[in-house]
Amino acid sequence: MSDQSVQLLGAYLKDCRARLDPATFGFSNARRRTPGLRREEVAQRANISATWYTWLEQGRGGAPSTEVLDRIAQSLLMTEPEREHLFMLAFGHPPEVIYRAPEGVTPRLQRLLDSLAFSPAIIKTATWDVLAWNRAAAAVFTDYSLLPIRERNILRLMFCRQGVRERQEDWESMARFVVAAFRADAIRAGAASQVSQLADELCVLSADFARFWRDNDVRVHGEGSKRLHHPTMGRIALEYSGFAVDGRPDLGMIIYNPASAEDTDKVRALLAEPD
Secondary structure (H helix, E strand, C coil), X not given: CCHHHHHHHHHHHHHXXXXXXXXXXXXXXXXXXXXXXXXXXXXXXXXXXHHHHHHHHCCCCCCCCHHHHHHHHHHCCCCHHHHHXXXXXXXXXXXXXXXXXXXXXXXXXXXXXXXXXXXXXXXEECCCEEEEECHHHXXXXXXXXXXXXXXXXXXXXXXXCCCHHHHECCHHHHHHHHHHHHHHHHHHCCCHHHHHHHHHHHHHHCHHHHHHHHCCCCCCCCEEEEEEEECCCEEEEEEEEEEEECCEEEEEEEEEEECCHHHHHHHHHHHHCCC
């Protein structure tokens, strides 16, 4: 670490420490001359030497290990962007990705999906579990709310759910692409163990998945087109784009726009049908 990086790291740690309320951690607020936690309290929470942590803030402690820096980040209740900034200051690169399965989306993100009236849209995890969707997605694809949570997975639906294959105009190409993009997304998010478990299960359940999985193909989801044969509306052509959710590297949003005015009319008619 350069002298400037050491000083910036120490200043950042000091600022993060000063923003915390000691009472949140069960420490008394009495007789404190400065706001926030004391250095020895951070060291206690991180299970490191108070003297060494003091030196680190003062720019005299040398470069910490990734394990120690991670413990300090946890002791300071850092958000993921704050933790990433901490690692960039210390090492010049972001921390190793550790996948944590998300539990849901914010109301604001759900409202964004709902605002897309005639464009099916979903939020998926790195392991391609569908976490949120709008009414158009439920009407055109499937009503995910009627599925058990475990079955709300794009690969499970594509390879194991009856009727999905028949609704894809070019199922072979689409399924091969989905497997390749899933592999890239999940590994990038640090979800290797989750990938292994799901892939092992699907290889047993679907010979087609096992065949595609053995290819070791990797793709980026990006943009493309999708053509469905809907049981009541017939052929529906869609153009899709994939987006990262800022601040949530574990999530991706896919928006499907009807490819023509006729396709939009078909989506509108589906949404007008009684539930």
